[in-house]
Amino acid sequence: MKHLWKTYFPLLILLYSLGAVRSQVNPGVCRSPLGMAGGQIPDEDISASSQWSDSTAAKYGRLDCEEGDGAWCPEIAVEPDSVKEFLQIDLRSLHFITLVGTQGRHAGGIGNEFAQMYKIKYSRDGSRWISWRNRQGKQVIEGNRNAYDTVLKDLEPPIIARFVRFMPVIDHSMNVCMRVELYGCEWLDGLVSYNAPLGQQMVLHGQHIHLNDSVYDGAVGYSMTEGLGQLTDGMCGLDDFTLSHVYNVWPGYDYVGWTNDSFPNGYVEIMFEFDRTRNFTTMKVHCNNMFSRRVKTFQKVTCYFRSELDWEPVPVSFSPVMDDGNPSARFVTVSLHNHMASAIKCQYYFADIWMMFSEITFQSDTAMYNTTLFPPKTGTPTSPQPGDNPTHKVDDSNTRILIGCLVAIIFILVAIIVIILWRQVWQKMLEKASRRMLDDELTARLSIQSETFTYNNNTTNPSSVPSDQESNSTYERIFPLGPDYQEPSRLIRKLPEFSQTSEEPGDTPSKSPQASSQEGVPHYAEADIVNLQGVTGGNTYAVPALTMDLLSGKDVAVEEFPRKLLTFKEKLGEGQFGEVHLCEAEGMQDFMDEDFSFDLSENQTVLVAVKMLRADANKNARNDFLKEIKIMSRLKDPNIIRLLAVCICTDPLCMITEYMENGDLNQFLSRHEPEGQIALLSNAPTVSYSNLIYMATQIASGMKYLSSLNFVHRDLATRNCLVGKNYTIKIADFGMSRNLYSGDYYRIQGRAVLPIRWMSWESILLGKFTTASDVWAFGVTLWETLTFCKEQPYSQLSDEQVIENTGEFFRDQRRQIYLPQPPMCPDSIYKLMLRCWHRNTKERPSFLEIHRTLLECQP
Missing domain, CATH: 2.60.120.1190 (Jelly Rolls)
Structure with a gap:
């Protein structure tokens, strides 16, 4: 049942979204085609000012359609500055329109007419027409440069309309033809x-x-x-x-x-x-x-x-x-x-x-009414006339019919879910061997059972999760995954990442991961992961089992530190089995390796982070704690937080790690401003662009080291990067334990918590954590850095909408929402971010490549 829950978690979100009545729309998500290409808009609702012939009538002006002569074409050549010719669409009700698409007449290579520019007019009542202007006041929209490519243009601002007209604009007399589509959603506010x-x-x-x-x-x-x-x-x-x-x-x-x-x-x-x-x-x-x-x-x-x-x-x-x-x-x-x-x-x-x-x-x-301002089409279209005074009365019979239909739909949905769940159980019994291979590929998948999930299920206080009315999300409407949503178990088999490892009954055995790796295909550390429960609920690095076996045979190369030399200063965070304290340590220089340098005088204290296991921790937590010490003792890189010493001779068990005097990168940047006029006016401390890139380069360097060991971090973010003198950066892992960042984690049914705004689509939908998913998180971390952590990633989306957006990444139909380019981010760096967010994991850059690119970008 646990596997079924993980499989159908996105489907339950979909059902919730169907049952929730929301009226707000989010322009970033409200981008569905409204029916020109798909045929939902009937021919009689598409009209035009004129037509060249019956075969170029308005009904042929549908995007991606080649019927008739392949497009709508007006009767005569369009003249410069003419606004007489138009293609009109009646949506039958008010819609929130965010995007338009256009094509020319291709007709299998026969046609070559297209509109290089066009304007849009719209109306809500069919009588008063409004010319669309962008936020800078321009009316003309750039159109097509050839007859077959689709050109999509965002409407900024979006329009609320029932009727929309496309009006070709040219700079010299010529023949034009158009195929169009509108994108958006229904305007439920009314x-x-x-x-x-x-x-x-x-x-x-x-x-x-x-x-x-x-x-x-x-x-x-x-x-x-x-x-x-x-x-x-x-x-x-x-x-x-x-x-x-x-x-x-x-x-x-x-x-x-x-x-x-x-x-x-x-x-x-x-x-x-x-x-x-x-x-x-x-x-x-x-x-x-x-x-x-x-x-x-x-x-x-x-x-x-x-x-x-x-x-x-x-x-x-x-x-x-x-x-x-x-x-x-x-x-x-x-x-x-x-x-x-x-x-x-x-x-x-x-x-x-x-x-x-x-x-x-x-x-x-949405009550039913016997008369509406925009009645459904029956015969000749009607529109309100001057002097009309429509009355509106609630039709109780229609309301009862609606309620009955809704109840029937609910029962049908429940029956479908039961059938699907039973079919899944039956298929898994028949395909046990195939499923075992799939489970091996997805050992690191999501699990809401806290004892098998790396993240701590008691990290954040449940009372701190914002309620519906307290949510800071711009919109609360949850959008479904769409009609092409498929069962995750089927989707997995279609993914290119699994094409070499998953098998159906009767198939010829495919190549093993080892064979693929030998042929040059990157083999990320995704199989046989040892999940260590960090005592603070933080993300102890996910370690391949082979690496863990090698580590387990070695003694801990860290010395015992006298507890009396630790002075408590501040509690940084806590989890289910332990706490993290900020302490001052005396005489720490005597416990450091030769390759570790601290600029300290002989009697000077140093700030350290102390992870402490609670006295009531169970045996498994104690074993995990000792394994965590073993792993941390082997990590030696200038950009990774180092384990300095331990206190394990007596309870409570403690590990002592570095801590940087400037705290974490998120808080450090949020206290600063970019160099410029705003910083001068506010008298705020500044960080230059070159120093931002320098810090990002260090993060990439630390992740390059971890990836070379096949370690997967799973929670890379600015909150998990510490800042020292001269903008020195070191990657840590206890950001999740801090109440300060509870809003960065999404809680599943009050149990597991996930940093979904930093997670790749395959991590959220498939539970697949790899070096490639760490690369995705690095892209988000880089975006945070260049925005000075002034807002949360995807701040305009609710948590549910972030999950829905991962479905768009999976389907890859150009409807996914990317984080926007920060104001001070050059194109080359933003292109690097977009590569980190590539749908195909093998198309994402390695940390070695990221580090090299950032070195070249340093001013």
């Missing part, structure tokens, strides 16, 4: 417009902070009316409102903000219009709370509801708890108590001089 006062300008230390809604697509006068903009673009602002997720824009770009000097009533009023009457449960407002700049979340909000034509007299009021201790931006959740409404008017009261919002989302039940 919000069609918001009306708000114009954002204002702040002057901070002589710098102008523009807090206007720069992508608003409605009318802008003294206020903003009949449009949507930055409050619905899926981008939440950073903690520091003077910075932005988007580069090359002005300070304050992510937020819409107002000062109380301009509002004598003490509040800002925003009205929200929806596509139909809805049953509202909550509203979430993402607010800045940088109180040191006199910015706070709202003190109180009062919301009025309009269900038909009149506003309800009794509003809903909510007062959040003011937070003067944490300056982080956050979502404030407001309960709307299931009010039925087609419009909501909210008054947000100031708590300080400034109030800033970056995102407002609504959650509402």
Whole structure:
């Protein structure tokens, strides 16, 4: 059953995501094709201004399709600056569109017409059309350079629309043809417009902070009316409102903000219009709370509801708890108590001089209605006409039918899961030999049984795991793995990594791993791993069994250290079986090897980390502790934390390792700023780019040494790198034991904890830990370093969405999300990161190659 749980853990996440009702969308994940290529959009919903012939009609303008004459082509050649010709798509409901794709007419080599540029117009009601502009105000999008390649373009900002038009643009008269696709997801909020006062300008230390809604697509006068903009673009602002997720824009770009000097009533009023009457449960407002700049979340909000034509007299009021201790931006959740409404008017009261919002989302039940603004297609398409006054009433019979269908679907899903689980058990009985080979290949797979998992199951305090409402993730919606999701057991057999080792019954025996290694294929330390439970819950290096056998025959080459010479200073962390203390040690120079140098005077104390086994630890923990000492005593590299001495003659057992005076790299960098104007203004200490690369080079050097011994670290991150004098770096392993980093680990059912934001896709999905997965983690560590550890990797994704993203890496359909290029990161270094995150483990660079590349990149 344990194996089945590991196999179907991603499937359970999928089922959870299907059952959870979420209304927010994440632009980085909401990127599914909407049905042009797949045929979900019917022909009658695709129209055009004109067509060259019946065989180049609008219905042939589907991406990757070669039907008809291979594309949509307008009747005449398009003239420069002409906006008359267009290809139009009706999505039948509002959608959040983040990406568009275009092709020309190829038709098996017969055609050679394509649009080199194009514009996009969109509409939510079919009558008011809006020209899309990027965040810098440009309308023209670069198109194709030949007739067959697909060109994908992100829409920044994304659009919320039902109707979309592609309008070819050229610089000289020519024939053009287009095939297109839209990517995104359904817009479940139902919000069609918001009306708000114009954002204002702040002057901070002589710098102008523009807090206007720069992508608003409605009318802008003294206020903003009949449009949507930055409050619905899926981008939440950073903690520091003077910075932005988007580069090359002005300070304050992510937020819409107002000062109380301009509002004598003490509040800002925003009205929200929806596509139909809805049953509202909550509203979430993402607010800045940088109180040191006199910015706070709202003190109180009062919301009025309009269900038909009149506003309800009794509003809903909510007062959040003011937070003067944490300056982080956050979502404030407001309960709307299931009010039925087609419009909501909210008054947000100031708590300080400034109030800033970056995102407002609504959650509402998807009730059935007998009349909707966008009815399903039946015969001739209809659209609302001026003067129409659609009424909305809850259809109880439809609601009962919906509930019955949902119950039936749940029973069917449960039955399918039972059948799949039974089939798995039956197949494993029939394919025992094949499964044994697969299990040998995946000895290091994930396990939620803490006694067989390297990571400690009591590392972090369960109470420290954030709740749903306290989550700092930008979005909480979990996206399913998609229709092409397959059972992991089948996927494993298709992977190139397993093609040489896994066998089906009746197959000719394949080459052994040893044979593959002899032929030059890298053989990572992935088989017969000895898992040592670090006493602090940290990651004691995963060691090949052969290496462990060699070590076990040797005596520990470390001397006993007098306990009385240790002075306790600080508790660094703890785990299930032990603790880590920061201590001062006297006379340590007498216990160091000849090849180990410390710049110390004779009587000077030195900082050390002391791993101590608890008195109540069981026999297995004691044996693992002694094995850990044996392994650590053999690690001698300038960039690996060294074991200095032990205290094992009496209980409690202790091992004494190096500790660097500047602490771990994560905290060190977060206290510093890159050299530049911001550092001068804030008077913060700086670290130069050359020193960042120097530190990264040392990390690569230490990992090169570990990989040469076939040791797999499994938890490489800045929190596990210590900083000494002159930017010296040494790799450690007890970052997991510190409560400070509990948020970096994902807890499975309260048991095992995993650093999923640093883990490769094969480690998360298959439990496969190798030197190649350490290379992946190094790429993330390098990204942390060049961002000065200012944010967690994939900070815009929830833990569940990070796991879902690994599924995209596995399928490799260009929908996976990569960490963005840091501002001060050159292209050559970012390309190295991307190579570390390559889907195929054999395509990732070795640590020897990484170290050589970084040496060449040092200024």
